[in-house]
Amino acid sequence: MTRSESNTCNAGLARWILALAAGLTLLVPLAVRAAIPGESGNNFSLTARAGYISIADGGSVYSWGYTTGARMQLPGPTLIVTAGQTVTVTLANNLPAAAGNVSIVFPGHQVTATPNTGVPGLLTQEAAPGGSVQYTFIAGEPGTYQYHSGTRPDLQVEMGLYGALIVRPSAAATGCADAAHTAYNHAATCFDREYLYLLSEIDLDVHQAAEQQAAGPGPIDVGDGPFHPEYWLLNGRAAPDTMAAAGDPLLPTQPYNAMTRMHPGERLLLRVVGAGRDMHPFHTHGNHVRVLARDGRLLLSATDANQLAGPLLFTIPSVPGGTVDAIFEWTGKDLGWDIYGTTAINPHVCTPDINGYHSVASDPNYREWCADHNRPIPVNLPDLSVLAFGGFYGGSPYLGALGSLPPGEGGLNPDAGYAYMWHSHTEREMVNNDVFPGGMMTMLIIEAPGVLIVE
Amino acid sequence: MKNEILRLFSSAFTMDRWLLSSLMTSGLITAAISMLFVAFPASAQQSSINVQCPATTLLHPGGNGIKCGHLVAGDGMVTMADDYQGTGAGKPLYIFSFANLPGGDPLPGGAQPDPGQVMAQGMLAANAPAPTISVDEDDELFLSLTNVGMTMRPDLFDPHTVHWHGFPEAAAIFDGVPDASISIAMGATLTYYYQAKDAGTYMYHCHVEAAEHMQMGMLGNLYVRPRQNKLPAGTVLGTWIHATGNTYAYNDGDGSTRYDVEYPIQIGSFDPDFHDASFNVQPLPFAGMRDRYFLLNGRGYPDTANPAVLTTVDPLGNTQASQPVSSLISAAPGQRILLRISNLSVTQFFTLGSSGLPMEVVALDARLLRDGAGNNLYYKTNSLTLGGGQSADVIVTAPSTAGTYFVYTTNLDRLANDAENFGGMMTEIRVN
Numbered sequence: 001m002t003r004s005e006s007n008t009c010n011a012g013l014a015r016w017i018l019a020l021a022a023g024l025t026l027l028v029p030l031a032v033r034a035a036i037p038g039e040s041g042n043n044f045s046l047t048a049r050a051g052y053i054s055i056a057d058g059g060s061v062y063s064w065g066y067t068t069g070a071r072m073q074l075p076g077p078t079l080i081v082t083a084g085q086t087v088t089v090t091l092a093n094n095l096p097a098a099a100g101n102v103s104i105v106f107p108g109h110q111v112t113a114t115p116n117t118g119v120p121g122l123l124t125q126e127a128a129p130g131g132s133v134q135y136t137f138i139a140g141e142p143g144t145y146q147y148h149s150g151t152r153p154d155l156q157v158e159m160g161l162y163g164a165l166i167v168r169p170s171a172a173a174t175g176c177a178d179a180a181h182t183a184y185n186h187a188a189t190c191f192d193r194e195y196l197y198l199l200s201e202i203d204l205d206v207h208q209a210a211e212q213q214a215a216g217p218g219p220i221d222v223g224d225g226p227f228h229p230e231y232w233l234l235n236g237r238a239a240p241d242t243m244a245a246a247g248d249p250l251l252p253t254q255p256y257n258a259m260t261r262m263h264p265g266e267r268l269l270l271r272v273v274g275a276g277r278d279m280h281p282f283h284t285h286g287n288h289v290r291v292l293a294r295d296g297r298l299l300l301s302a303t304d305a306n307q308l309a310g311p312l313l314f315t316i317p318s319v320p321g322g323t324v325d326a327i328f329e330w331t332g333k334d335l336g337w338d339i340y341g342t343t344a345i346n347p348h349v350c351t352p353d354i355n356g357y358h359s360v361a362s363d364p365n366y367r368e369w370c371a372d373h374n375r376p377i378p379v380n381l382p383d384l385s386v387l388a389f390g391g392f393y394g395g396s397p398y399l400g401a402l403g404s405l406p407p408g409e410g411g412l413n414p415d416a417g418y419a420y421m422w423h424s425h426t427e428r429e430m431v432n433n434d435v436f437p438g439g440m441m442t443m444l445i446i447e448a449p450g451v452l453i454v455e
Numbered sequence: 456m457k458n459e460i461l462r463l464f465s466s467a468f469t470m471d472r473w474l475l476s477s478l479m480t481s482g483l484i485t486a487a488i489s490m491l492f493v494a495f496p497a498s499a500q501q502s503s504i505n506v507q508c509p510a511t512t513l514l515h516p517g518g519n520g521i522k523c524g525h526l527v528a529g530d531g532m533v534t535m536a537d538d539y540q541g542t543g544a545g546k547p548l549y550i551f552s553f554a555n556l557p558g559g560d561p562l563p564g565g566a567q568p569d570p571g572q573v574m575a576q577g578m579l580a581a582n583a584p585a586p587t588i589s590v591d592e593d594d595e596l597f598l599s600l601t602n603v604g605m606t607m608r609p610d611l612f613d614p615h616t617v618h619w620h621g622f623p624e625a626a627a628i629f630d631g632v633p634d635a636s637i638s639i640a641m642g643a644t645l646t647y648y649y650q651a652k653d654a655g656t657y658m659y660h661c662h663v664e665a666a667e668h669m670q671m672g673m674l675g676n677l678y679v680r681p682r683q684n685k686l687p688a689g690t691v692l693g694t695w696i697h698a699t700g701n702t703y704a705y706n707d708g709d710g711s712t713r714y715d716v717e718y719p720i721q722i723g724s725f726d727p728d729f730h731d732a733s734f735n736v737q738p739l740p741f742a743g744m745r746d747r748y749f750l751l752n753g754r755g756y757p758d759t760a761n762p763a764v765l766t767t768v769d770p771l772g773n774t775q776a777s778q779p780v781s782s783l784i785s786a787a788p789g790q791r792i793l794l795r796i797s798n799l800s801v802t803q804f805f806t807l808g809s810s811g812l813p814m815e816v817v818a819l820d821a822r823l824l825r826d827g828a829g830n831n832l833y834y835k836t837n838s839l840t841l842g843g844g845q846s847a848d849v850i851v852t853a854p855s856t857a858g859t860y861f862v863y864t865t866n867l868d869r870l871a872n873d874a875e876n877f878g879g880m881m882t883e884i885r886v887n
Contacts, residue, residue, distance in 0.1 A: 287625065304828035379597065381645070382639065426803065435739070
């Protein structure tokens with residue numbers, strides 16, 4: 001049964017309640033967006049500010065971050081620029097004086113500080129407390145980069161002074177819809193949707209020391225203890241907040257979410273950024289990803305530049321300072337059973353195209369793998385009373401079909417998509433301090449083809 | 456006596472289950488519900504311990520290619536490789552994990568197991584690592600999971616799952632993530648279904664409360680063997696001619712992943728404080744997790760090189776096979792050794808070094824290293840770094856000189872069994 005039919009058949013009140021509940025927590029109610037949220041252009045004005053972020057265990061963590069607004073945000077705004085353009089970033093230092101100077105470095109780019117702005121620092125020109133500095137660079141090869149403080153990075157980066165930089169190609173590659181759906185100047189890098197996964201950690205000792213000394217004369221002394229993080233963040237949030245809406249007013253300093261949704265057969269671009277100081281194995285349930293690039297450099301075959309050379313991985317090793325771009329696809333190919341149910345319970349046809357998929361875009365089983373068409377699920381599922389259920393379980397094994405669940409179960413997946421966890425496979429990072437689950441974790445939902453995905 | 460009690464428990468459970476399901480069907484009449492109940496008539500099940508292993512399937516009407524497994528999930532004890540507090544024996548650690556039943560895998564079309572026997576034999580039988588699952592490409596795997604409960608933690612009612620880590624194009628229902636699907640309660644069985652389509656070195660683990668259940672040891676190896684093993688003798692694979700009995704890691708088409716002997720290398724690590732806290736029903740230190748036993752296939756050196764099955768006396772006084780998998784690598788000079796390496800530590804990356812013998816990495820994450828133009832991207836190295844949830848296939852060619860060689864972590868502080876140096880994550884390659 002498809003989602004639209006389940007609407008027609010009407011699962012009734014229960015479904016309405018589910019949709020309402022999920023609409024509040026999962027969906028951005030205001031605007032449809034097609035791409036990663038951030039600041040587009042070539043002229044940015046950032047301010048380094050202090051503030052607090054929220055963790056789902058009730059924690060409130062004093063942090064520093066870059067922002068374009070009056071309020072700190074973490075991570076800093078995702079800067080989206082176009083290859084070849086001259087980019088100017090002005091940075092004002094509104095941190096407490098004890099924090100000292102602040103700056104930005106843009107790894108992967110040759111940056112010059114505008115003469116007579118800022119004060120000299122070790123890695124770059126810096127903005128003194130109350131002052132500012134201006135940087136200029138030419139946006140380089142398309143890809144995913146990061147930016148972060150180049151001043152006392154052991155303290156300032158830990159405090160939250162980092163963000164992602166996305167360089168888009170100036171034109172669409174052959175076969176891609178447009179430049180905004182082209183990762184690199186290469187036909188094999190087209191994508192339908194893109195998501196950012198910026199990974200970082202929080203060691204409370206550092207943040208508490210900074211908070212306690214913020215009003216003092218500085219410099220802030222954080223001791224020389226070992227680095228022992230208690231919180232692990234995806235796009236500045238710890239699960240389950242990663243799955244709340246982007247721009248959620250309850251998380252005013254953490255505007256970015258990591259809730260991921262797509263349809264079968266789409267190409268989803270992951271931009272994975274290691275912004276902390278630990279390595280994290282980022283595991284994508286559901287399927288392998290094809291690595292396109294590392295650090296903004298497309299990996300191509302040495303003998304045929306039309307062919308990719310990046311590996312297929314089910315766990316992306318993210319390293320500090322590094323980025324990985326990868327493509328994820330999912331169709332349910334070769335499961336051995338029909339994810340839309342047999343035709344006896346859900347009449348539908350599957351006409352294989354040259355690749356074996358049903359390719360009538362208006363059909364609710366668009367992109368079905370026809371070799372498995374009409375095959376029943378080969379096992380009986382146990383009775384509900386001996387099972388435990390997840391909030392993202394729609395109640396049936398079929399894509400887009402809700403099933404029966406005991407009262408109080410389910411509810412986070414109102415369109416009965418297939419839900420998969422994407423998370424750090426260092427599982428102790430899936431906690432908020434001593435509370436499991438949390439941390440560096442989010443969900444992917446493969447929505448049935450007819451479901452409108454509002455990002 | 457224990458069996459009888461369990462049978463009683465099991466039938467009482469079944470009655471409750473009936474009551475609940477009839478309540479639910481009468482309460483919520485929707486098209487979706489009726490579809491489910493048409494597809495899965497509850498009356499097909501007599502006991503909640505119901506192992507599904509059909510004699511024939513749509514895909515395999517002749518029965519060949521149907522593989523069945525039956526894992527029990529529960530608790531147990533393992534023995535570390537140190538001399539714990541001068542006792543002359545290793546530190547006993549409480550674990551959660553899976554085990555096979557003594558009767559072996561279910562047979563297609565075979566009889567249902569006795570539910571009381573499953574419970575009695577499954578309790579306190581957990582292994583580290585969990586039993587290895589090995590199937591051929593195109594096999595259908597019916598993998599039944601019975602939750603026998605944690606005997607030493609009667610306060611826990613945890614469900615369990617199997618997450619086939621890395622399964623391509625997975626269905627959420629069989630992915631084992633409790634948040635996204637279903638998990639099985641104590642005293643009951645869930646049968647997972649997988650069609651194995653892609654050769655490689657995978658792993659499996661329980662995904663329920665993953666930071667806890669995986670630190671506690673619910674970690675297994677899972678291998679899919681390539682179709683290429685079954686080619687007719689004489690098939691030309693590039694410069695290699697296939698002979699009956701040749702084995703390969705992947706469908707390489709050129710014989711480049713052929714191996715003579717293969718060994719599992721599951722990287723892992725345990726925090727004894729966490730395990731002791733669990734055993735003693737104390738709050739669990741998640742953020743404070745600090746592993747101190749560094750393991751290959753559930754053992755620290757020198758136990759890794761012990762070819763025998765390790766046993767541990769469980770809290771009820773019974774001797775259980777606790778760590779069945781030796782990491783001793785034996786080969787004749789010149790033989791090609793396939794190491795199927797995975798990292799299932801929940802706390803850190805590890806680097807494995809091979810000292811003088813180069814490792815040729817032919818695959819990562821169950822996929823041959825090959826670019827889109829068909830070039831092999833294999834590389835030789837003496838150090839391989841893997842994070843949790845990564846796997847690699849490496850081929851080591853045994854040198855012509857007989858002797859003992861070492862595979863060990865080059866994170867040298869982890870060559871330790873807790874407080875004891877000269878142990879931990881290391882094993883031997885014996886060439887003779």
